[in-house]
Amino acid sequence: MFCARCHREYDAGHRFCPYDGAELAEARRIELLRFKPTRLRGTVLGERYEVCGYIGKGAMARVYLAIERATGQPVAIKVLESFSARAERTRERFVREAQSAAMIGHPNIVKVLDAGTRADDGAPYLVMEYLFGESLGDWLRRERRMDADLALPVLCQAASGLAAAHRAGIIHRDVKPDNIFLVGAQGDPYAVKVLDFGLAKIQAAEHITASGTAVGTIEYMAPEQVVSDLPDPRTDVYGLGVVMFRTFTGVLPFPRAQQSELLARQLVTPPPRPSERRRSIDRPLESVILKAIRKRPENRYPSMEAFIEDLERLAGDRDGPLSAEAPLAAPDDVYVPQGSFARNAAIYFYRRLGMEAPRFSD
Incomplete structure (x- = not known):
């Protein structure tokens, strides 16, 4: 269950959010999430994730908001910049992030849900839980x-x-x-x-x-x-x-x-x-x-x-x-x-x- 006001998730059985009292829904509403326009809107990665908007940029990668098409659930996708993707050590560090997070599996560590490479330029990407x-x-x-x-x-x-x-x-x-x-x-x-x-x-x-x-x-x-x-x-x-x-x-x-x-x-x-x-x-x-x-x-x-x-x-x-x-x-x-x-x-x-x-x- 999902609170549309504060975006916290709860197990089935809850009806109202314990934090703000809002009624819980069974799925997130993507239009409530914060993002910016992007030319990649509508792009589908790995035949599963449809890009909806742009979230931000780090030293080596850009992060996008996407939905998993089968479930409608939002995810954050980190895509390695093209110039960084050409550097072997940078690609290795990027893959290491997915391996590290998967090995830990702790509630205070962001979950990496999937990984892949873009079909057009081979840039690697990580699919992570969306955090509000x-x-x-x-x-x-x-x-x-x-x-x-x-x-x-x-x-x-x-x-x-x-x-x-x-x-x-x-x-x-x-x-x-x-x-x-x-x-x-x-x-x-x-x-x-x-x-x-x-x-x-x-x-x-x-x-x-x-x-x-x-x-x-x-x-x-x-x-x-x-x-x-x-x-x-x-x-x-x-x-x-x-x-x-x-x-x-x-x-x-x-x-x-x-x-x-x-x-x-x-x-x-x-x-x-x-x-x-x-x-x-x-x-x-x-x-x-x-x-x-x-x-x-x-x-x-x-x-x-x-x-x-x-x-x-x-x-x-x-x-x-x-x-x-x-x-x-x-x-x-x-x-x-x-x-x-x-x-x-x-x-x-x-x-x-x-x-x-x-x-x-x-």
């Missing part, structure tokens, strides 16, 4: 900050989806507000879907990314990503920690700057205290944020599940002291690069900030 709502990035660009009553459940759900990915051996590597989707009408409790596993690394698989290439969004990039060391689940802890910093303060830990300078600060510069950016942030909340964005992975939460436990303590849903208040494993919290390339990269970034690099042992 907006990204956390759009929400923050409009409202700037989110109060704890809204933010802590959102962060817990995003962390739960990422924890499920980690249990499946998948590291997202691009955790940011634009990849956290808030499902539901504004003002209601949000359900969360984590999007875009196109940069994900499956731990048992070989690297797609060329050696020495940093992957991710630099404002949310962990130190190990900056110097191209191997990521692990604590890499996503860092990314979600930066998301948390921005969600509560309205700003990023480090101001936007020239790319090399921003990367250098992610690697070298201690983050400011969130209370310096917003005075109303109390010490427990600040300690959780800072633990997640420590430079050394061993100083962060050891897993996404451990991060969730402290988020639940902040929300009052779990008893016990915050693990964030325990002493650091490595008090200096200076990131130690793991390979020769990483050491040379770290030296460059120290010099970029006019600093002398520590002596990194082999």
Whole structure:
């Protein structure tokens, strides 16, 4: 059953939406969904999905609203741009997104329903569940900050989806507000879907990314990503920690700057205290944020599940002291690069900030 007002779905047996009281229907009405005109309207992909409109564009792909002709259900179709489709690594990342999401199968991960290639140009596409709502990035660009009553459940759900990915051996590597989707009408409790596993690394698989290439969004990039060391689940802890910093303060830990300078600060510069950016942030909340964005992975939460436990303590849903208040494993919290390339990269970034690099042992 489907609510035409807030677009939530329910199992059969419900008559009215528990959130807004609207009467439920058996099918979605496509004219109620938000989309823009497109020249591809009426195009049928895979003999199943008819394009109805344009939703938006990412770095490598465009997203369209379509209906599955057999059921009339709306879906979102991500089509790789033609110029990107010609690059082998880009195509591999695109296919990896479908594989990653299918392997996880978690309610806080967007569902990939199907995949195929366009008949005219061979561009690959992914068919995903249609989500009504907006990204956390759009929400923050409009409202700037989110109060704890809204933010802590959102962060817990995003962390739960990422924890499920980690249990499946998948590291997202691009955790940011634009990849956290808030499902539901504004003002209601949000359900969360984590999007875009196109940069994900499956731990048992070989690297797609060329050696020495940093992957991710630099404002949310962990130190190990900056110097191209191997990521692990604590890499996503860092990314979600930066998301948390921005969600509560309205700003990023480090101001936007020239790319090399921003990367250098992610690697070298201690983050400011969130209370310096917003005075109303109390010490427990600040300690959780800072633990997640420590430079050394061993100083962060050891897993996404451990991060969730402290988020639940902040929300009052779990008893016990915050693990964030325990002493650091490595008090200096200076990131130690793991390979020769990483050491040379770290030296460059120290010099970029006019600093002398520590002596990194082999």
